[in-house]
Amino acid sequence: METLTDREQQVLSWLAGAHDQMLDLLRRLVNIDSGSYCKPGVDAVVAQLRGHLEQHGVACQVHRNESAGDCMRAAVPGGAGRPVLLMGHCDTVFAEGTAAQRPFRIDGDTAYGPGVADMKAGLVVNSFVLSAFARAGLPMPIAALYTSDEEIASPASRAFIEANARDARVVLNGEPGRPSGNVVTGRKGAMFVDCEVTGIPAHSGGNHHEGASAIEAICRKVVQLHRLTDYESGTTVNVGLISGGSSVNTVAPLAAASIDVRFKTREAMDDVQAKLAAIIASVEVPGTCAHIRQQRYFLPLVQSAASRALFETYVDSAAALGFAAGGEFSGGSADSGFTAAAGIPTLCGTGPVGGKVHTADEWLKVSTMVPRAQAIALTALRVLKSSS
Numbered sequence: 001m002e003t004l005t006d007r008e009q010q011v012l013s014w015l016a017g018a019h020d021q022m023l024d025l026l027r028r029l030v031n032i033d034s035g036s037y038c039k040p041g042v043d044a045v046v047a048q049l050r051g052h053l054e055q056h057g058v059a060c061q062v063h064r065n066e067s068a069g070d071c072m073r074a075a076v077p078g079g080a081g082r083p084v085l086l087m088g089h090c091d092t093v094f095a096e097g098t099a100a101q102r103p104f105r106i107d108g109d110t111a112y113g114p115g116v117a118d119m120k121a122g123l124v125v126n127s128f129v130l131s132a133f134a135r136a137g138l139p140m141p142i143a144a145l146y147t148s149d150e151e152i153a154s155p156a157s158r159a160f161i162e163a164n165a166r167d168a169r170v171v172l173n174g175e176p177g178r179p180s181g182n183v184v185t186g187r188k189g190a191m192f193v194d195c196e197v198t199g200i201p202a203h204s205g206g207n208h209h210e211g212a213s214a215i216e217a218i219c220r221k222v223v224q225l226h227r228l229t230d231y232e233s234g235t236t237v238n239v240g241l242i243s244g245g246s247s248v249n250t251v252a253p254l255a256a257a258s259i260d261v262r263f264k265t266r267e268a269m270d271d272v273q274a275k276l277a278a279i280i281a282s283v284e285v286p287g288t289c290a291h292i293r294q295q296r297y298f299l300p301l302v303q304s305a306a307s308r309a310l311f312e313t314y315v316d317s318a319a320a321l322g323f324a325a326g327g328e329f330s331g332g333s334a335d336s337g338f339t340a341a342a343g344i345p346t347l348c349g350t351g352p353v354g355g356k357v358h359t360a361d362e363w364l365k366v367s368t369m370v371p372r373a374q375a376i377a378l379t380a381l382r383v384l385k386s387s388s
Contacts, residue, residue, distance in 0.1 A: 012321075018132075023111075026104070036091040039148075043070050058075065060072055073145055075144075080141060086143070088145070088175075099113070126174045130143075145161060150334065152296065168339070172379065172380070173336040173339075176353065178349060189262070190297060192296045195290055196254070212285055213288070217283075240259070264302075266300065269300070310347050320378065350375070
C-alpha cells in the first residue's frame with residue numbers, strides 16, 4: 001500500500017476497530033420495518049442514520065417527501081470540490097410486521113433479517129466511512145445519499161439522486177457484494193408497466209354476444225408480450241400479475257396486468273418499450289380498449305472507460321487490504337443505472353457480501369463489513385488524491 005498520511009491512515013485504523021459498533025447500528029436498522037410504502041419506517045431508518053452521523057461530526061440535510069420516505073444527504077464538513085459520492089437505499093421489499101416475526105440475528109459469521117444485505121449493511125458501511133473521514137479531520141469532499149424507494153424504481157428518489165450526483169467525481173453504490181465477493185460492474189435496466197383493459201359487460205348466458213371480454217383481450221396481449229423475450233440480446237418480458245372480471249357469469253368488463261421488462265442497453269430499452277406500447281394499443285377483441293396506467297423504470301448500468309478505471313482502483317485497494325474482488329454483471333437493477341447514464345463513473349455492489357435477497361433466507365457475511373468499508377475508504381482516498 002502506498003504511503004498514507006497519519007490522518008488518512010487513521011481512517012482505516014478507526015474502521016478496523018468499528019466492528020461491534022457497525023453490528024449495533026445494523027441490528028437497529030434491520031429491526032425497523034421499512035418497506036417502500038412504509039413512510040414511517042423509512043423515516044425511522046433515516047433518523048437512526050442521521051443520529052449516528054451527526055454524533056461523529058457529519059453534516060446531514062434531510063429532503064422531505066410528502067408520501068414516500070424522506071431522503072438525506074450527508075457530507076464531511078469542509079470538503080471543497082467535486083465529491084466522491086456513496087449511495088444507498090433505506091427501503092426494503094418486506095411487509096410491515098416482518099421485523100417482529102424474524103428480527104436480526106447472528107449465527108456464527110452470518111447475520112439474518114429483513115433487508116440485512118439489501119441493503120441495510122451497505123447503509124451502515126457507508127455511514128461509518130463518512131464518520132471515519134470526519135473523525136480524522138480530513139476536509140475531503142466525500143458525501144452520501146440515503147434514498148427511500150429504490151425497490152419500486154425510485155419514483156420519489158430519482159430526481160434527488162440526479163440533482164445531488166450531478167457534480168460527483170465518482171459514485172460507489174452500496175448494494176450487497178455478490179456471494180462470490182465480487183462487486184457489480186454492469187446491470188440490466190428494468191421497466192415496470194401496469195396496463196388496464198376495458199371491455200363491455202354482458203350476461204354470459206343470455207347476452208354473451210353483446211359483451212367484449214377484457215380478460216380475453218389481456219390474455220391475447222400476454223402471449224404477444226412474452227414473445228418479446230430475446231435471451232440472446234438479454235431482453236426479457238414477464239407478465240407477473242394479472243387480474244380481471246366482476247363475476248363468473250359476466251363477460252369481463254375490466255382486466256389488468258403488471259409487466260416486468262429487463263434489458264442490457266438504452267437502445268434495447270427503447271426498442272422493447274416501443275413494441276410493448278404497440279401491443280397494448282392494438283385491439284385484438286373488438287369492443288375492448290387498453291392503456292398503460294403507470295410506468296416506472298431503471299436505466300441500465302453500462303460500464304464506461306471511466307467506470308472501468310474506478311473498478312480497477314477498487315480492486316487494487318481491496319488487494320492492498322488483503323482481499324480479492326472481481327467484477328460481475330447482475331440481472332437486477334439499481335439506482336447506479338441513473339448515475340452511470342448521467343456519465344458519472346459508477347461502481348455498484350460495494351456493500352458487505354450477502355445473498356438470497358428479497359427472501360426470508362436473506363443473509364450477510366458479517367466478517368466482510370469492516371474490510372468492505374476500508375476498501376470504500378481507500379478507493380475514495382485514491383480517487384480524491386489522484387484528482388487533487
